[in-house]
Amino acid sequence: MEERRDRDRDRDSRGDRMGDMGGDMGGRGGRGGPGGKGGRGGPGGRRFGRRKVCRFCAEKVHYIDWKEVRILRSFVTEEGKIIPRRTTGNCSAHQRKLTRAIRRARTMALIPVAANHHR
Amino acid sequence: MIHECMVLFDGGLRREQVEASRSRIEQAFAKLGGKVHLWDMWGERRLSYPIKGKALAHIAVAYLEGSNEARAELARVLKYAEDVLRSLIVRPDEEPDLAQIAAKIKARSERDAQRDNPPPPPPPPEAAPEPAPAS
Numbered sequence: 001m002e003e004r005r006d007r008d009r010d011r012d013s014r015g016d017r018m019g020d021m022g023g024d025m026g027g028r029g030g031r032g033g034p035g036g037k038g039g040r041g042g043p044g045g046r047r048f049g050r051r052k053v054c055r056f057c058a059e060k061v062h063y064i065d066w067k068e069v070r071i072l073r074s075f076v077t078e079e080g081k082i083i084p085r086r087t088t089g090n091c092s093a094h095q096r097k098l099t100r101a102i103r104r105a106r107t108m109a110l111i112p113v114a115a116n117h118h119r
Numbered sequence: 120m121i122h123e124c125m126v127l128f129d130g131g132l133r134r135e136q137v138e139a140s141r142s143r144i145e146q147a148f149a150k151l152g153g154k155v156h157l158w159d160m161w162g163e164r165r166l167s168y169p170i171k172g173k174a175l176a177h178i179a180v181a182y183l184e185g186s187n188e189a190r191a192e193l194a195r196v197l198k199y200a201e202d203v204l205r206s207l208i209v210r211p212d213e214e215p216d217l218a219q220i221a222a223k224i225k226a227r228s229e230r231d232a233q234r235d236n237p238p239p240p241p242p243p244p245e246a247a248p249e250p251a252p253a254s
C-alpha cells in the first residue's frame with residue numbers, strides 16, 4: 001500500500017514537470033528520444049533535419065525578373081499554383097517579389113494559371 | 120527612367136507583318152517624345168493558355184523611355200491594335216543594363232543563326248592506298 005502511494009506521487013510530480021515543459025518544448029521530450037538540433041518536433045515526433053534557406057538571399061538576388069520563366073517555374077506547381085514559402089524556405093520579402101513576378105508572367109501567358117482559376 | 124514593355128503579337132502573322140506593326144507602335148510612341156532604346160524579339164512561342172483564341176504569339180520586349188503621357192498613349196495604341204494579343208508596361212525595380220541585354224540578344228541571334236545554318240560537315244578522310252599485292 002505504501003509502495004503504491006509512493007508510485008502515484010512520483011507519477012504526479014513527473015506529470016507536473018512535463019506540463020511545465022510542454023509549453024516551450026512542444027512535447028518533444030515526451031517520447032524520451034534525443035531532441036534533434038534545430039528541429040521542430042511536433043506531438044507526432046516529426047523531425048526536420050535540414051533548415052531551409054531562402055535561395056534568393058543565398059545568391060544575393062535583389063530583383064526577381066518576371067521574364068525569367070525558368071526560375072519562376074521552379075516556384076510554381078504543375079497546376080500553376082505558387083508554392084508556399086513554408087515549403088520553399090523563401091524569406092517573406094523575396095516571396096512577395098516572387099509572387100509579383102509570377103503574377104506578371106501569368107498575365108503574359110508565360111507560365112500557366114492555376115487550373116481552377118482559369119475557366 | 121527606363122520601362123519594360125512586353126507585346127504579344129498574333130502568332131499567325133509573318134515576320135514582316137510583325138516588323139511593320141512594331142514600327143507603327145514605335146512611331147506612335149515617338150510622336151509624344153518617347154524613345155525605344157532596344158527591342159528584344161523572343162520569336163514565336165507557344166503561350167501557356169490561349170489568348171483571343173491564339174495559342175502562338177510573337178513575343179517582343181521593348182526597353183523604352185518617355186513621359187507619362189507618351190506611355191499612356193502607347194498603352195492605348197497597344198490596346199486597340201488588332202494584331203496585338205496582349206501587352207504590359209512595367210517599371211522594373213532596378214534600372215535594366217541595356218548593354219548587357221544587347222549582348223545577350225546578339226549572342227542569342229548568333230546561336231539561332233548557327234542552328235538554322237549549321238556548318239558543313241568535315242570531308243571524310245581519304246582512304247589509305249591499298250598495298251600492292253605480293254607476287
